Amino acid sequence: MGMQDYDVLAQKYQVPIVVTGFEPLDILQGLYMCIKQLEQGTVRAENQYIRSVLAQGNHTAQQIIAEVFQVLPRKWRGIGEIPQSGWGLSETYRAFDAEQHFGLEEMQVSEPPECISGQVLRGLKKPSECAAFGKRCTPDHPLGATMVSSEGACAAYYKYRREVIV
Numbered sequence: 001m002g003m004q005d006y007d008v009l010a011q012k013y014q015v016p017i018v019v020t021g022f023e024p025l026d027i028l029q030g031l032y033m034c035i036k037q038l039e040q041g042t043v044r045a046e047n048q049y050i051r052s053v054l055a056q057g058n059h060t061a062q063q064i065i066a067e068v069f070q071v072l073p074r075k076w077r078g079i080g081e082i083p084q085s086g087w088g089l090s091e092t093y094r095a096f097d098a099e100q101h102f103g104l105e106e107m108q109v110s111e112p113p114e115c116i117s118g119q120v121l122r123g124l125k126k127p128s129e130c131a132a133f134g135k136r137c138t139p140d141h142p143l144g145a146t147m148v149s150s151e152g153a154c155a156a157y158y159k160y161r162r163e164v165i166v
């Protein structure tokens, strides 16, 4: 998608944004670039990952995505529906749409009442503030989306926890 959309976000929310690669040195340099902006009081989107990310993005990929998909409202586990937040197949490819074929559009996936993953996902609460964390909810028996995936916040908190859960 390129860099231009991130600059809009940096200006809107007045926070520095750095696009980085995945290697440890990439992330370290990305943090350094972010800290430099914070110390200088500047706000912009910067590109650390210049070996892969172009300012204008990947035109070929953008064209294919525009042809195959269209932007739709989507339901997100723990959060609910967000307008214009997901992709669906475009009219041209509607014959391949498994969602329509199997009638899955109205499928509801809700978390148990004690799960606060929606607040975790929005940064309002930490996983350790959930009463079920590490007790009724573990990676082997997840109750919510953020414990299911190994990179989910609850799963990461569980894996790297320092305290013994009683």
Ligand code: SF4
Binding pocket: 114, 115, 116, 117, 120, 127, 130, 131, 132, 133, 134, 137, 138, 142, 143, 144, 145, 146, 147, 148, 154
């Ligand atoms: S620990 Fe489990 S129940 Fe609690 S918020 Fe995370 S996923 Fe939901």
